[in-house]
Amino acid sequence: NPISKVDRKGELGSYYAIADYTKINPEFGSLDDWKELVKHAHDIGFKVILDWVPNHSGADNRWINEHPDFYVKDSVGKPAIPYDWTDTRKLNYKNLAFQDTMINCMKYWIQESNIDGFRCDVAGDIPDDFWKKCIAELKKNKANIFMLAEADKPSLHEDGFDATYAWGMFAMMKKVATGARKASALDSVRNYVDTTFPVNALKLFFTSNHDENSWNKADYGTMPGAIHAPFAVFTQTMPHDVPLIYSGQEEPMLDSISFFYKDPIHFKNFGRAKFYKTLLELRKNNSALAANASFRKLDIGKETAIYAYIRQDNGKKVMVILNLSGQEQKIQIRDVTLLGNVHNIFTGADEHLTNKEWKIEPWGYVVYTY
DSSP states (O other): OOBOOTTOOTTTOOTTSBSOTTSOOTTTOOHHHHHHHHHHHHHTTOOOEEEEOOSEEETTOTHHHHOGGGBOBOTTSSBOOOTTOTTEEEBOTTOHHHHHHHHHHHHHHHHHHOOOEEEETTGGGSOHHHHHHHHHHHHHHOTTOEEEESSOOTHHHHHTOSEEEOHHHHHHHHHHHHTSSOGGGHHHHHHHHHHHSOTTOEEEEOSOOHHHHHHHOTTTTTSOGGGHHHHHHHHHHSTTEEEOOOTTTTTTOOSOOOSSSOOOOOOSOOTTHHHHHHHHHHHHHOGGGSTTSEEEEEOSSOTTTEEEEEEEETTEEEEEEEEOSSSOEEEOOOOGGGOEEEEETTTOOEEEEOSOOEEEOTTOEEEEEO
């Protein structure tokens, strides 16, 4: 969408300050260009979702003059500014006419360009009743529309969202990466999700995203060097997960990408491409990593450092062993059902596991298929 110019931050402005919800940013081309892009993406097997900004508009969105009642007012009667986002204005979900207008804007993109879903920004700040109505209406246009909420809130799944962000798990991963918490602390988040979220809830796992990269130096600062890899494996192999690979991580881009300025990524090395491709191909081809495949934690080493588990489905098994510490660790697999011939997906070699003790390097990772 076009970016507002009033109160714009930086040279580019924020792509979360929307000037018009049913227009294309002319910097990117025309509506026909967009339709062509979506069609081509579909032709080669991609799905396309829009990053949707329902909580606030830009400061010069046409609604401010045409429909001032679409906005929450501040103490002096002007459109309110949410948080410190001074280039945006807070939208008013108590206004049912506005709700219908927002839903119609979302329908527009489905009807005009056959997109596959929406990633809804700050979705937790929007009333649940709106999402229930909105998603039901969108599904009338496209039954399999994919809805992703940028929030870690159980009720959003009841509203109709397919997936929510695993913010809680990411926060704990960062603490484990710095040594502030032990590997076993990840279980507290997993148990919370298992007992609080619906059984079919998908969670978006990540080691970086646009906010975390721009503001907090993820993942090159929060999980630097070798520390990144075991956490990336974790995000690709947990139950109920949809893994996010943020732009530049496959390079890797060891810098933050500016929020309010044009900041291109220069791809040259693709140093992590093979690593990610190996994981993605495993997810695609092995049902043991399906969202609803079983998960069983393994006790094969010091639980404060080693995080290991088995995923299993329809006779297929994937074993993941992660050393989430900066020290070499001892490992011993005693479960006889896990011994025998396995395939190491990263080395490409077949191995024979015995109950003999062995060692895994600091921040090491191994993934075996059976």
